[in-house]
Amino acid sequence: MSAAPGGRASSAPLLGRDAEPTVFELSVTGRSAAQLRTTGVPATPLERLLDASYLRREPVALPEVSERDLVGHFTRLSHRQFSVDLGMYPLGSCTMKYNPKAFDEIAAMPGIADVHPATPAPLTQGWLAMLCELERELCAVTGMHAATLQPAAGAAGELTGLLLMRAFHAANGETRTKVLIPDSAHGTNPASVTLGGYEVVTIPSDARGLVDVDALRAALDRDVAGIMLTNPNTLGLFEEEIDRIAAAVHEVGGLLYYDGANLNAILGIVRPGDMGFDIVHLNLHKTFATPHGGGGPGAGPVAVSERLAEFLPGPAPCRTADNRFEWRMPPRSIGRVHSWHGNALVLARAHAYLRVHGRDGLERVAERAVLNANWLRVRLHDSYPAAFDRPCMHEVVLTAAELKRTTGVRALDVAKRLLEEGFHAPTVYFPLVVDEALMVEPTETESPQTLAALADALERIARGAREDPDAAHEAPRSTPVRRLDEARAARRLVATEDDRDPVDRG
Amino acid sequence: MSAAPGGRASSAPLLGRDAEPTVFELSVTGRSAAQLRTTGVPATPLERLLDASYLRREPVALPEVSERDLVGHFTRLSHRQFSVDLGMYPLGSCTMKYNPKAFDEIAAMPGIADVHPATPAPLTQGWLAMLCELERELCAVTGMHAATLQPAAGAAGELTGLLLMRAFHAANGETRTKVLIPDSAHGTNPASVTLGGYEVVTIPSDARGLVDVDALRAALDRDVAGIMLTNPNTLGLFEEEIDRIAAAVHEVGGLLYYDGANLNAILGIVRPGDMGFDIVHLNLHKTFATPHGGGGPGAGPVAVSERLAEFLPGPAPCRTADNRFEWRMPPRSIGRVHSWHGNALVLARAHAYLRVHGRDGLERVAERAVLNANWLRVRLHDSYPAAFDRPCMHEVVLTAAELKRTTGVRALDVAKRLLEEGFHAPTVYFPLVVDEALMVEPTETESPQTLAALADALERIARGAREDPDAAHEAPRSTPVRRLDEARAARRLVATEDDRDPVDRG
Amino acid sequence: MADYLPHTDAEVEAMLEFLGLSGLDELFEVVPAALRLAGGLDLDEGLTEPDVAAEFESFAARNRPVGRDLVCFAGAGAYDHEVPAVVRALATRSEFVTAYTPYQAEVAQGVLQAIFEFQTMVARLAGLPVANASLYDGASSLVEAINLCVGATGRQRVLLSAGVHPHWRAVAQTLASGTGHELEVVPLIDGATQWLRAPRGEPVGVVVVAQPNWLGCLEDLAAARAHADTLGALLVVAADPIAGGVLRAPGELGADVVVGEGQSLGTKLSFGGPYLGLFACSRDQVRRLPGRLVGETVDVAGTRAYVTTLRAREQDIRREKATSNVCTNQTLMAVTAAIQLSWLGPNGLAEVATRCAQGAHYLAEQLAALHSIAPVTSAPYLREFAVETTAPAETVLARLADEGFLGGVAASALAPGDDGSLAPGASGHTIVVAVTERRTRAEIDAFATAFGKAAR
Amino acid sequence: MADYLPHTDAEVEAMLEFLGLSGLDELFEVVPAALRLAGGLDLDEGLTEPDVAAEFESFAARNRPVGRDLVCFAGAGAYDHEVPAVVRALATRSEFVTAYTPYQAEVAQGVLQAIFEFQTMVARLAGLPVANASLYDGASSLVEAINLCVGATGRQRVLLSAGVHPHWRAVAQTLASGTGHELEVVPLIDGATQWLRAPRGEPVGVVVVAQPNWLGCLEDLAAARAHADTLGALLVVAADPIAGGVLRAPGELGADVVVGEGQSLGTKLSFGGPYLGLFACSRDQVRRLPGRLVGETVDVAGTRAYVTTLRAREQDIRREKATSNVCTNQTLMAVTAAIQLSWLGPNGLAEVATRCAQGAHYLAEQLAALHSIAPVTSAPYLREFAVETTAPAETVLARLADEGFLGGVAASALAPGDDGSLAPGASGHTIVVAVTERRTRAEIDAFATAFGKAAR
Numbered sequence A, B: 001m002s003a004a005p006g007g008r009a010s011s012a013p014l015l016g017r018d019a020e021p022t023v024f025e026l027s028v029t030g031r032s033a034a035q036l037r038t039t040g041v042p043a044t045p046l047e048r049l050l051d052a053s054y055l056r057r058e059p060v061a062l063p064e065v066s067e068r069d070l071v072g073h074f075t076r077l078s079h080r081q082f083s084v085d086l087g088m089y090p091l092g093s094c095t096m097k098y099n100p101k102a103f104d105e106i107a108a109m110p111g112i113a114d115v116h117p118a119t120p121a122p123l124t125q126g127w128l129a130m131l132c133e134l135e136r137e138l139c140a141v142t143g144m145h146a147a148t149l150q151p152a153a154g155a156a157g158e159l160t161g162l163l164l165m166r167a168f169h170a171a172n173g174e175t176r177t178k179v180l181i182p183d184s185a186h187g188t189n190p191a192s193v194t195l196g197g198y199e200v201v202t203i204p205s206d207a208r209g210l211v212d213v214d215a216l217r218a219a220l221d222r223d224v225a226g227i228m229l230t231n232p233n234t235l236g237l238f239e240e241e242i243d244r245i246a247a248a249v250h251e252v253g254g255l256l257y258y259d260g261a262n263l264n265a266i267l268g269i270v271r272p273g274d275m276g277f278d279i280v281h282l283n284l285h286k287t288f289a290t291p292h293g294g295g296g297p298g299a300g301p302v303a304v305s306e307r308l309a310e311f312l313p314g315p316a317p318c319r320t321a322d323n324r325f326e327w328r329m330p331p332r333s334i335g336r337v338h339s340w341h342g343n344a345l346v347l348a349r350a351h352a353y354l355r356v357h358g359r360d361g362l363e364r365v366a367e368r369a370v371l372n373a374n375w376l377r378v379r380l381h382d383s384y385p386a387a388f389d390r391p392c393m394h395e396v397v398l399t400a401a402e403l404k405r406t407t408g409v410r411a412l413d414v415a416k417r418l419l420e421e422g423f424h425a426p427t428v429y430f431p432l433v434v435d436e437a438l439m440v441e442p443t444e445t446e447s448p449q450t451l452a453a454l455a456d457a458l459e460r461i462a463r464g465a466r467e468d469p470d471a472a473h474e475a476p477r478s479t480p481v482r483r484l485d486e487a488r489a490a491r492r493l494v495a496t497e498d499d500r501d502p503v504d505r506g
Numbered sequence C, D: 001m002a003d004y005l006p007h008t009d010a011e012v013e014a015m016l017e018f019l020g021l022s023g024l025d026e027l028f029e030v031v032p033a034a035l036r037l038a039g040g041l042d043l044d045e046g047l048t049e050p051d052v053a054a055e056f057e058s059f060a061a062r063n064r065p066v067g068r069d070l071v072c073f074a075g076a077g078a079y080d081h082e083v084p085a086v087v088r089a090l091a092t093r094s095e096f097v098t099a100y101t102p103y104q105a106e107v108a109q110g111v112l113q114a115i116f117e118f119q120t121m122v123a124r125l126a127g128l129p130v131a132n133a134s135l136y137d138g139a140s141s142l143v144e145a146i147n148l149c150v151g152a153t154g155r156q157r158v159l160l161s162a163g164v165h166p167h168w169r170a171v172a173q174t175l176a177s178g179t180g181h182e183l184e185v186v187p188l189i190d191g192a193t194q195w196l197r198a199p200r201g202e203p204v205g206v207v208v209v210a211q212p213n214w215l216g217c218l219e220d221l222a223a224a225r226a227h228a229d230t231l232g233a234l235l236v237v238a239a240d241p242i243a244g245g246v247l248r249a250p251g252e253l254g255a256d257v258v259v260g261e262g263q264s265l266g267t268k269l270s271f272g273g274p275y276l277g278l279f280a281c282s283r284d285q286v287r288r289l290p291g292r293l294v295g296e297t298v299d300v301a302g303t304r305a306y307v308t309t310l311r312a313r314e315q316d317i318r319r320e321k322a323t324s325n326v327c328t329n330q331t332l333m334a335v336t337a338a339i340q341l342s343w344l345g346p347n348g349l350a351e352v353a354t355r356c357a358q359g360a361h362y363l364a365e366q367l368a369a370l371h372s373i374a375p376v377t378s379a380p381y382l383r384e385f386a387v388e389t390t391a392p393a394e395t396v397l398a399r400l401a402d403e404g405f406l407g408g409v410a411a412s413a414l415a416p417g418d419d420g421s422l423a424p425g426a427s428g429h430t431i432v433v434a435v436t437e438r439r440t441r442a443e444i445d446a447f448a449t450a451f452g453k454a455a456r
């Protein structure tokens, strides 16, 4: 269980090309990197401070490595990792835009980053002021009245929103049971609905890729607590009949929830509040360029219309009459949804992004994002037609169905070939309603030259599929590893170093 | 001459594997990344402030890129670069040890890094105090009396030392003309001697790889200003007769100069001063782990014995009687050798390194460095014998002469094969006195496991050379580029974007 | 006009022409005109980066950070532990920072392997065989643990020790309004959870206890396990990972799920986030595990490789039947924790925990010796303890801040007075004080002196 | 015991055993016993990283940095220009920072290509076809330029304008004691170099002029060229790269060699180093070029690639006949400059230079309007100018520091009073004041007010 005696060499082959041992395999008993401050505090033996019954006999079997090997290991791992900083990441629904470096430094300022979350409010007026400004900005962008900054990601925002819905109906003395979701929705939506204590009712898309309004109407009754939509939807299409949808849902007393994952498309163009939405979550790690960190952290603030504001989570930062700031609990708050105040440093970055862009810049963001997506859509029309042949917003869902039919090369193969070409792959097989979906979101920070290079690569792949389909099935070959045996991973679960077969160890 | 219209795509293939366009090729007229502070200063047109005769008509043809493309470009370039942080760098004479990250942060503290060099001394007492401490430490390590911190690298230190030699002799009313240098010396030594206004006299090595003391004696006369040595010498061997050498040189009134490039081997073991040296330069970027930066910056302080102290460059930081610090010119100073006070942030890092290690740590450094080198020497004895078969110090010069004779695989081929194996190559073909030299300096921060892996790789290469010599000539194949046409680079010099043939452009 | 958009005007024109459009506006023709925003967003015009940095400098100037400004004696769920430059340097490498979730494993081995290593470390710390790739924070890990146990037992009744961090309990309470779980708080007496022999009513599915609890007291995990066994319930332990460097692993003492807050493992105080939810469980529960899990496998060439696995639990596949709704998690903090724990090693982690204990006990001695102030409970403690003050806790903290100390956390700021963790009425005058390995004897001495004065 | 050595005691033992040694001491048996250091080095015992960081915090506290502490109006060869986070983030990537000189080109394309790009930018700035991969600093570039020109002309006599930075002249003078070059300083009158028609004596090989000169004045490069032509000498121009964003390129005006200090291109003030020596020359001189030069070529597969070239000039090949002794240079600063210049672009660089000029002229106006203080020369200037003060310059600067300003550089601190650049006797009361694009109008206004008071 502990480190292999002797350990492996730290120096692994060059520039990310070869497998890297795990840090445990680099471990040698007795080696160490840690250096702690000299404190002068009396070093009373622990056994004199705590009863032995509490104490472990052996230290935790963590790796034992030198600082040099620690650096080598994680630097080499970083060379086995694609990132926005290395190249285009047209991952649909994820809005992988450029993350400005200036905000890394802002989020690391000692006066920002080294503040304890339980510091009394009089000593954190700067933080409270910033959070109040951010709340106002998010309301301005969404057309809402108030917001909570606590949810740590989009899904947490969804669940918060659903609990707000529940609290609202409960306050009206109603117990509603169902929430409507289009069939193109992201998986977090139905999962959140369940956790919110509601039943999911799926609404089909129509031939245009939009919510089937008739089917929607048919599903509406007074058991419906609300509907969750994103607009543009996950097909990258604007729900043109949003006003009719809103009216219909409101008519039965339901609420409209806006999944903000696609907000990038409409910044400064149209606001969810003006479309009739009551609750909106934002993914700051998409729309406002906070870095994704390989899977997180994010931030998923929830903004609401006036009638829902009293239910928001708290405590919330508030400006007092004398221009000071304090924490207040909204009168009928659903309560806390985070250990502290939300992912504060992510919020700080988003505020910085909003300040740099301002009203004019945000609108340019939406315009360029939509321009880029449409350019790709038209350019790729012959090789990868859009699933729905109409102008798209910030992303476009292409289909490789025809390619598959004629060559056997699937969306997955196209994705893997694209990795070889130096691009991250689009999102594949989502939304579920599209066959062989390739969901491409270029974002506004990619240049026309990069778009053209992506299109060239995709077309090269399509041509190649006709000439030599096997090559596509074999792809990728130039990546740090090739296609994985995913079935084996699930069948013989090795989720820690200790699960490994003895033969595979060391 | 300016950017190709349209530019190239930013997204280049993955993880450093493919050629990266130049930043000029990514350039598009009108694009930009810069963001400057809003100042409110009246924006008077420049033509009203300066006569048009001074002004250029066109801006400088710099690249025009977005911040996103800037980041992509230089991040991808970094993926085409080996470094200590990625793996072992056993480059003899270069002491490529681990560079502690803590010192990066120390060198970036605002109170350290943001100090203007002309700030009056009363406002920079912290810096002056630190430099005084460093001077004392360098004297303690070398056994010298005083030091200048101005020289920006080892070669600058050498030249400073030679000018000190010259000033010393001049003060004694002597004009000496020659400086002795062993044939194994680094190229900077003879070059510095010339710039110091002296003539180089080369002293041969004897069969042990040491200075031929008889030849030395024969060369000594009163025209000899001094001798430049490094001990251990560049063959990694300790000049055992250093006391005899010192006595002989001193006898004719010459001075002994110590090239500190190899100081790592003897930290806390023996001091140049105790060996009889009068002038010592240190390479802080080798011995004290300041990062090399791909070729610089370094720092090459020069420490001297008491009789030379009055000639040191200045102004120098000094402690006053009342424990304040000020700049003072040594009484018979040779003058300034740097625009300001030397490579100050490099000096700060070296001081931090010295504080962390202290007397005990430095000795461990030398011991482990020498242990590692000897282990490799013995382990590799059969495949790559040491050029001189005796215990070495911190580095060992192996020879591939026999390998070449039997297989045609040369030291260069071994180096290139080693790149494929994930290690940086040793220094090759230096020192010049060894045939097919492979100069290996593991440093103390590499673990026994890493040494073993290097040895395994070298042995694999030797075996492979016997089985398939062509493979070695073809190496490296897995690196970002393969062997280069160096002759073409010199023949058709393309030293800037503007030298390129029109066909190669864009 | 400062932004990050590459397009020149000429390029925009050319692209529009390619699309057959005459203006950017036409891109949005699908948006009903009546809904279109007239007059632009109600925001200021954009600024440049240096202007915005200057604004943040002024926010920063209105905060009192720990470090050069305040010497930190505050804990209560967020701690001032050493984070070395090397951890920051590695964890901020842009490949880790600017990657998305590892959907394409072939180009995400860096993050995947780091998470695999993280999972191993968390599992070993917890003394359980499986750990996930992180959740949002300690509170969200607790909530997911409760959901898992309710799912496994089919029982919605949950006994929650009052020693669990008040904020975490509050979050669990909020989210229970959706799931319908019934949470019952079990009070502390003298710092230890007072399990009732046999609580009446519905069968209990989950028992939750914290180690140490939020007042710093060590709990008797064997007793909690025994209690859970009596009830036929699963046991969740909210364990502190630093304390885990010296305390017995909850998994070995019978915990079914171990959760924790991983901030102490390399993440700055950060005004409360992003932090790191730790989650480990027994092998039986792996198909109920919330969030991502990385597994080892091989590629087609037989090379060892890593991939997210057992994905059929997750929302993007399972949708409304998923074990959790989590998607984006706290991967970067998980990678950071893996680096920090590798830096610490077994002995480093134990040394940090030991020094915390030494510092906390040294402070307690000084407070007792100088001012006759003693911890409010007689329970054993490691890194923190609660004390009562004569002056209101908030006043005491304000006075200490004037002396350059973040003097602890007022219990009343976190928990309503009557939440069962403190003697009734005590909370307005109770401060939870923490001492980490970073506190020097000189700092502790100065603090003890100042505290006595301020507490009066 | 804190260090970076991996070896465990057991490993040391095993290695010694492998070598047949019984102790580490035996490794050093070759060192004569009489020379061996007894009792260890006269240094303190080692500390841990956080202890050392604390020591540096206290050094830092005894300095007055620009930024939050002092608003910078000092220049004189080192300037407070904007360096954005993006440049820092890229230039500190550890692949660039922890690499050695690119001896193995196959694994050093990152640094090599960045230098190639740097060379292109420097050459274009200078208006000359070739630039090297950097030298130590402005002074060392000047010295190398003189050496090159002496080598090319075979004449050791050098005319050095008094407008060249006094420290650079001092360095040239120091190094001339080795090379034997004869340096003559040509004085300034009213800020402009006063070339004598035909200086008597030995033939002159090199003429050196600065643009702008160290008092901020713009020189007439055509006149310098004409003078050099009269003498049959080569012309070296020490040119400021920021000013180069708007000024005519020295190469176009006939300079044979252009040198400069590159600190302004992305490097912090750094208490004077590491900075960046810029060096460009005409094609004729390329075989005399000091230092490294990167050239483009192809690899065996025909792929474009970069390599250090014309190496036969360098010390490791040419030894005592090398064009220079430089080996380690300032590559990391050169890479930084390439990134910074790419960030700026043509218009950004011009904008920075223009804003400097606007700020400096605005300050001059305010000083004139408020206090009737005028620049000491009537020469045109861009970013800085010299003023005379009633109180001694050092007193004025001390007073200004109390008001939060680094108020400039006392001429006497850099140059002896009588070096030919100032009116005789003026230097103890002369301050060189610089204004960069980072200074706001509010800062300049406040400074102008404070300056008037302090200067009395």
Ligand SMILES: Cc1ncc(COP(=O)(O)O)c(C=O)c1O
Binding pocket: A093, A094, A153, A154, A155, A156, A186, A188, A189, A230, A234, A259, A261, A262, A283, A298, A299, A300, C326, C327, C328
């Ligand atoms: C459409 C949509 N909704 C919701 C989410 C969930 O957001 P998060 O990952 O921040 O929890 C995503 C994220 O991918 C999304 O694309």
Ligand SMILES: Cc1ncc(COP(=O)(O)O)c(C=O)c1O
Binding pocket: B093, B094, B153, B154, B155, B156, B186, B188, B189, B230, B234, B259, B261, B262, B283, B298, B299, B300, D326, D327, D328
């Ligand atoms: C033996 C020796 N002397 C001198 C030098 C020159 O030092 P620097 O490169 O710092 O100028 C070196 C550098 O490689 C060296 O190895």
